[in-house]
Amino acid sequence: MKRVLIFSAPSGSGKTTIVQQLLAENQSLQFSVSATTRPKRPHEVHGKDYYFLSLEEFQAKLETGDFIETEEVYKGTLYGTLKSEIERIHQQGNIVVFDVDVVGGVNLKKYFGEAALAIFVRVPSLEMLEKRLRKRGTESEESLQKRLAKAEQEWTYESLFDVSVINDKLEETVKEVKKILLEGQ
Numbered sequence: 001m002k003r004v005l006i007f008s009a010p011s012g013s014g015k016t017t018i019v020q021q022l023l024a025e026n027q028s029l030q031f032s033v034s035a036t037t038r039p040k041r042p043h044e045v046h047g048k049d050y051y052f053l054s055l056e057e058f059q060a061k062l063e064t065g066d067f068i069e070t071e072e073v074y075k076g077t078l079y080g081t082l083k084s085e086i087e088r089i090h091q092q093g094n095i096v097v098f099d100v101d102v103v104g105g106v107n108l109k110k111y112f113g114e115a116a117l118a119i120f121v122r123v124p125s126l127e128m129l130e131k132r133l134r135k136r137g138t139e140s141e142e143s144l145q146k147r148l149a150k151a152e153q154e155w156t157y158e159s160l161f162d163v164s165v166i167n168d169k170l171e172e173t174v175k176e177v178k179k180i181l182l183e184g185q
Ligand code: ADP
Pocket: 009, 010, 011, 012, 013, 014, 015, 016, 017, 018, 132, 133, 135, 136, 167, 168, 169, 170, 171, 173
C-alpha cells in the first residue's frame, strides 16, 4: 500500500464516510487532521476531526510555514494541511490519509508524487449529491447552495487523480476502495 492516501470529492460525496470506515478497520491508517476556520459541527471534536482555529490563529501558522497546502475552499473559510500531522503519522510508521477538497488533493499529489495514491470520489448525479447533503443536515441553505454550485466545477478535476470511484452503494464502494488500496494502483 502507498504511504499516502488522498481522498477528494465535492462536499457531500461521501469521502468522510468512506475514510472513517477504512480508519476503523485498519490501525495502520491514520487521519491527517486539518486546520480550519469554519465553526465546529455539534458532533465534531477539536484535534480529531479538525483543529478549529480562529482566522488569526490560522494566519499565524501560515506565516510560520506550518502548512503544506491551504485553500479557501468556500469564500471566507480556510482549510489547511499541517506538516506536523504528516511527521507525526510517518514517525509512527503509519500510512497517512487525507480528506481534502479537489484542489488540495491535486496539490498534495504533486507534493508527494509516487508515494501517494490520489482517489477521487464521485456521486452518480447532482440530484443525489443534494439529497445526501440535505440528509446530512449540517449546512444552512446558503452553505448548501455554495457546495452544490461548486460541485460541477469540482468534477472537472477527476482526470487529475490516479483513480476514481463512484459512491453509489456505500458497502460496494468501500469494498472497491479496499481492493484499489491493496493493488496499490
Ligand atoms: P463528504 O465527506 O464528501 O462531504 P460525507 O461522508 O459527509 O461526505 O457524506 C455525505 C452524506 O451522505 C452523509 O450523511 C453520509 O452518511 C451520506 N452517504 C455517504 N455515502 C453514502 C452512500 N453510498 N449512500 C447514501 N448515503 C451516503
